[in-house]
Amino acid sequence: MMAKGMMMALALLGAAAPAAAQDWIEGVWQARGDGMLKPADGKPIPLKPEAAKAWNAQKAAFMAGDPKVDFSRRCKPPGEPRMMSDPKTPFAVIVTKPRVLFAYQWNRLVRMIEMEPPREVIGPVYFGQNAGHWEGDTLVVDVQALHPNTGLDRSGLPHGERARLTERFRSLGPKQMEATITINDPETYSAPWTARVVFDRLPGLTVKEDICLDRENLAGKLKQ
Amino acid sequence: MSARWRSHRRAGLCACAAAVGLWAMPAMAQVGAATLDDIVDAPPQFKEALSGGRIKPQASELTRQNIQGAPPSKDPRDLNGMYNFLRAPGGPGGAPRAPGGPPPGGPPAGGLASPRVSNVGAGACVINTFAGLTSYSTTILINARQVLFLMEENHLLRWATFADRHDSAAKPSFTGDSIARWDGDTLVIDTTQVATRGKPGTDHYVERMTKQADGNVAIERFRETDGQLTPVEKVTLRWRPDLHYVEDICEDFGEAFGIGYQ
Numbered sequence: 001m002m003a004k005g006m007m008m009a010l011a012l013l014g015a016a017a018p019a020a021a022q023d024w025i026e027g028v029w030q031a032r033g034d035g036m037l038k039p040a041d042g043k044p045i046p047l048k049p050e051a052a053k054a055w056n057a058q059k060a061a062f063m064a065g066d067p068k069v070d071f072s073r074r075c076k077p078p079g080e081p082r083m084m085s086d087p088k089t090p091f092a093v094i095v096t097k098p099r100v101l102f103a104y105q106w107n108r109l110v111r112m113i114e115m116e117p118p119r120e121v122i123g124p125v126y127f128g129q130n131a132g133h134w135e136g137d138t139l140v141v142d143v144q145a146l147h148p149n150t151g152l153d154r155s156g157l158p159h160g161e162r163a164r165l166t167e168r169f170r171s172l173g174p175k176q177m178e179a180t181i182t183i184n185d186p187e188t189y190s191a192p193w194t195a196r197v198v199f200d201r202l203p204g205l206t207v208k209e210d211i212c213l214d215r216e217n218l219a220g221k222l223k224q
Numbered sequence: 225m226s227a228r229w230r231s232h233r234r235a236g237l238c239a240c241a242a243a244v245g246l247w248a249m250p251a252m253a254q255v256g257a258a259t260l261d262d263i264v265d266a267p268p269q270f271k272e273a274l275s276g277g278r279i280k281p282q283a284s285e286l287t288r289q290n291i292q293g294a295p296p297s298k299d300p301r302d303l304n305g306m307y308n309f310l311r312a313p314g315g316p317g318g319a320p321r322a323p324g325g326p327p328p329g330g331p332p333a334g335g336l337a338s339p340r341v342s343n344v345g346a347g348a349c350v351i352n353t354f355a356g357l358t359s360y361s362t363t364i365l366i367n368a369r370q371v372l373f374l375m376e377e378n379h380l381l382r383w384a385t386f387a388d389r390h391d392s393a394a395k396p397s398f399t400g401d402s403i404a405r406w407d408g409d410t411l412v413i414d415t416t417q418v419a420t421r422g423k424p425g426t427d428h429y430v431e432r433m434t435k436q437a438d439g440n441v442a443i444e445r446f447r448e449t450d451g452q453l454t455p456v457e458k459v460t461l462r463w464r465p466d467l468h469y470v471e472d473i474c475e476d477f478g479e480a481f482g483i484g485y486q
Contacts, residue, residue, distance in 0.1 A: 096367055110374060
């Protein structure tokens, strides 16, 4: 009986299962904080003067939800790392050997991380082109080709065409996760800088179905 | 150029390579009928990796796999990968609907809590029902705890967790509440609370998915009513290791066609 049980358990943990050291990231997560990225070293964001001017000009409208500047108000993907650092947007992570997927509740959007070296860019795409690898139990993701209609955070923090992000996700214990996000974007920032976001684990493995256009339609915001 | 169109161009090139049956040649695989026109819009690595209709020896393994396709895993329970689908022509469910086809009605009664019956504004970018497989790619992600189907078109997600009972708090939704189990090497997915746009009530489906030796996945779908299973359709997910997931944002196309937000 015990042998049969062990056989079944082994079968369940077959080739499709992630290595145990990487299991910790599976589940549903939600960011803490206000959804704004800030340098982890406490210094000011090293925005170049022109980028700072452009950001300041539209920041208020962006944060007020003006769909002319924040396209996510028209059900378009907000992009990363804004999406995952939004404290109102839970997301589930599923780990397989070839891929890690971030599945967001908001409009059932997904971010596909292919566990392979970075490829030639075929973007731009809203969630960027994501190449991941494991360093022990830390998930490291190289992000490039971010869509120009996205901001890095909910204030519309800008990025350039050739922005490159390096994200490192590590466990802070059974109920918390940390992401450090290093932004390397010489067009927009005078130096690379790193933000830190902490996430809380929510119960379960999945997130609920959400259809942005249905919500907006019910709210009478769509053209009939 | 749209991601959707780019994806199709890429798929076309890859299909071209596979169709001539020369993809198994190890060093300088010929890409047969691929012409310069075929690769003009292909991802850069394809253009750089091809010379005179052949894959250059120095092409990366990843590029080679993209063009040639990789063999499926031998593990019958490892369904991880990318697919597109074949549906029995004329069978229940009919032919694949064309991208951008109109939804048949409004949100389901009792589903998303709306009595409205028209949803013209939302156009084609809303989910109609859970069996939303299209000719676009489907990615399966599976491990010991869950299985997830990601349909590229309109980023439709279906989830099933390996659990022995449904979530008692689950509410009607277009993708329903799914649990999975193995029956030998056949993956059985039981889905309740499935709402369909324009149709009252909810449905209960059972699907049996079996991986074939060639990597394809055969799916039999049944509707469950009072303990009786009625066949609905048979679908084959075709193994497509030559594809990469491409983000498809229907909301962008919707605006372009004058529906949704303007």
